[in-house]
Amino acid sequence: MRVSAQYLEGVESWPITQGALEDAEADLVKKLKLLTESLGAHPAAAKPSAGCHTCAVRARCAAGWAVGEEAALVDGRGDAELVVQARAGDHGFFARSRTGAEIAVVYEAPVAKLLPEHVKGQVLRVLDGVWKETRTQLELKAWTQVFVVTREGDSDQTPG
Ligand code: SF4
Numbered sequence: 001m002r003v004s005a006q007y008l009e010g011v012e013s014w015p016i017t018q019g020a021l022e023d024a025e026a027d028l029v030k031k032l033k034l035l036t037e038s039l040g041a042h043p044a045a046a047k048p049s050a051g052c053h054t055c056a057v058r059a060r061c062a063a064g065w066a067v068g069e070e071a072a073l074v075d076g077r078g079d080a081e082l083v084v085q086a087r088a089g090d091h092g093f094f095a096r097s098r099t100g101a102e103i104a105v106v107y108e109a110p111v112a113k114l115l116p117e118h119v120k121g122q123v124l125r126v127l128d129g130v131w132k133e134t135r136t137q138l139e140l141k142a143w144t145q146v147f148v149v150t151r152e153g154d155s156d157q158t159p160g
Helices: 018-040 050-054 062-075
Strands: 002-007 010-015 078-087 092-096 102-106 122-132 137-139 145-151
Touching (some): 062 078, 078 102, 078 137
Antiparallel strands (some): 122 137, 122 145
């Protein structure tokens, strides 16, 4: 007895026993119940993993954001969750990072027009900014995405 996988470029086959197939079937029967329950849950439970940094909804997922922000730091990418502290002129504001560090957020005039209004206590998630001054300054570029998550103290109920 053999099982085969059909690929575009050909077929691969492996020997298999009747017992191994029955074990696989019994395993699937057990897993299907759990998987069906999991898929039926609304909102779906967040399951942070190493893949979070490429997830399209990461900015809206509190659990996955933390994992992805750490991966971005290692890669030198300017992703950061920030709590707005105070305006600093027309081209910047001060904020606190998740670790409590003070960050000067800066941007040029054309970018300022694209940004959501930011007020003290607002929590922002920034994707693809550019770190400067050994990560004490974060520049928002035209391609940077800025998500308003919530105000400090509000809960982030975003489903994962
Ligand atoms: S939804 Fe959240 S937990 Fe799931 S992969 Fe995306 S960022 Fe990670």
